[in-house]
Amino acid sequence: MGGKRRPQSKEAVAAPSLDWQASDAPGKRRRKRGVSWLLWLLGPLLAGGAVLFLGAKEPPAHMKPQEAETPAVKVDEGTDKMKPPPVDLHNTSECAAWAADGQCAANGAFMLTRCELSCLKLELVKQAYERRCPKPENYTPTLAPGQMPRTFARIMSHFQELEPEMISEDPPVILFHKFLSDAEAEAFIKHGAGRYSKSLGVGLDKDGKMADVPTEIRTSSHGWCQHQACLDDPEVQRVTARVADVTQTPTENAEFAQLVYYHACDDESDNNKCAFYRRHSDYIAGDQYRLQGVRIYTLFTYLNDVPEGGATRFTDLPNGPVTFQPVKGKAVLWPSVLADEPHTVDPRTHHEALPVTKGEKYGANFWIHQYNFRNTHAKGCTAG
Ligand SMILES: O=C(O)CCC(=O)C(=O)O
Numbered sequence: 001m002g003g004k005r006r007p008q009s010k011e012a013v014a015a016p017s018l019d020w021q022a023s024d025a026p027g028k029r030r031r032k033r034g035v036s037w038l039l040w041l042l043g044p045l046l047a048g049g050a051v052l053f054l055g056a057k058e059p060p061a062h063m064k065p066q067e068a069e070t071p072a073v074k075v076d077e078g079t080d081k082m083k084p085p086p087v088d089l090h091n092t093s094e095c096a097a098w099a100a101d102g103q104c105a106a107n108g109a110f111m112l113t114r115c116e117l118s119c120l121k122l123e124l125v126k127q128a129y130e131r132r133c134p135k136p137e138n139y140t141p142t143l144a145p146g147q148m149p150r151t152f153a154r155i156m157s158h159f160q161e162l163e164p165e166m167i168s169e170d171p172p173v174i175l176f177h178k179f180l181s182d183a184e185a186e187a188f189i190k191h192g193a194g195r196y197s198k199s200l201g202v203g204l205d206k207d208g209k210m211a212d213v214p215t216e217i218r219t220s221s222h223g224w225c226q227h228q229a230c231l232d233d234p235e236v237q238r239v240t241a242r243v244a245d246v247t248q249t250p251t252e253n254a255e256f257a258q259l260v261y262y263h264a265c266d267d268e269s270d271n272n273k274c275a276f277y278r279r280h281s282d283y284i285a286g287d288q289y290r291l292q293g294v295r296i297y298t299l300f301t302y303l304n305d306v307p308e309g310g311a312t313r314f315t316d317l318p319n320g321p322v323t324f325q326p327v328k329g330k331a332v333l334w335p336s337v338l339a340d341e342p343h344t345v346d347p348r349t350h351h352e353a354l355p356v357t358k359g360e361k362y363g364a365n366f367w368i369h370q371y372n373f374r375n376t377h378a379k380g381c382t383a384g
């Protein structure tokens with residue numbers, strides 16, 4: 001997704017040698033065995049790609065790679081019908097980012113011609129994950145298709161003390177004018193102290209594994225409310241229960257609260273000095289095959305007043321962009337998925353955090369998944 005947590009890993013994945021059919025016989029047999037193995041692995045992937053071809057779209061314009069030069073693949077006479085080993089014909093780190101973003105499935109035809117190696121790596125990682133973390137039986141998603149509008153209508157009628165304001169109906173976005181008490185907001189700031197470190201994005205590392213990778217689109221810092229003192233704090237527990245109640249999701253489906261921090265900078269166009277998070281979606285495509293499922297909702301809480309800058313801006317809402325200035329205790333709730341297809345990203349809720357130009361900004365992200373996150377985390381299955 002455009003501007004999403006696109007990895008900026010400088011570590012390009014080395015393309016395998018193109019000289020794969022040398023003529024000495026034992027070596028050739030070995031290589032042929034290697035080729036058959038690759039064909040065996042690639043079979044389902046390529047078949048999937050072919051199926052996807054009819055409905056395939058190219059990545060959106062802002063994600064579209066430049067035309068890549070096709071490297072000459074040396075093919076021996078008599079074996080020219082065999083498929084050469086997978087390569088990324090386009091810039092590999094960009095291919096890896098698109099693969100991590102779910103483009104191998106969403107844009108199979110395009111990706112399998114240009115980013116085959118990255119798609120293959122992702123497929124192998126996925127197969128290894130599924131062996132390591134098998135899905136339990138009766139694994140029921142929390143958010144059923146069509147449920148979302150009822151949840152948002154219930155918020156408007158049942159939680160008047162939180163002063164909800166419906167900013168957008170489709171997709172639903174609610175601003176709570178009074179979500180946190182002062183004591184609750186201060187508790188999160190207290191538990192974040194000394195724990196903030198530079199934020200990373202989610203992407204593929206050089207082995208094709210989902211990993212935290214450096215990103216130029218996010219320069220803020222964050223820590224997690226994952227330590228016992230934070231988890232046991234009654235102020236924190238009250239908020240966690242409120243988030244679950246409002247969103248009609250089990251507390252176990254929420255990630256540990258992510259505590260974010262943005263320092264101020266004088267010149268908001270100075271990428272090196274400012275703290276921001278450029279336009280992105282909180283949806284992580286790779287979570288589709290993981291036990292926790294994708295993130296369905298974000299509830300973002302503001303922990304302090306920010307005198308200037310630092311707003312959250314929704315860039316793609318149907319009625320035009322909407323900007324929320326951080327005020328202590330306020331919160332915004334939105335879905336990352338479509339109401340009728342709650343596993344599919346809703347690109348209309350892309351958003352960005354603008355640079356803080358005066359003061360500083362503290363916030364907390366509550367990310368809620370389609371399935372149980374806490375058990376999945378305890379099993380070591382939220383990543384990989
Ligand atoms: O800081 C904000 O206003 C929003 C942060 C955000 O979008 C995120 O952390 O995913």
Ligand SMILES: [Fe+2]
Binds near residue numbers: 280281282351
């Ligand atoms: Fe976000």
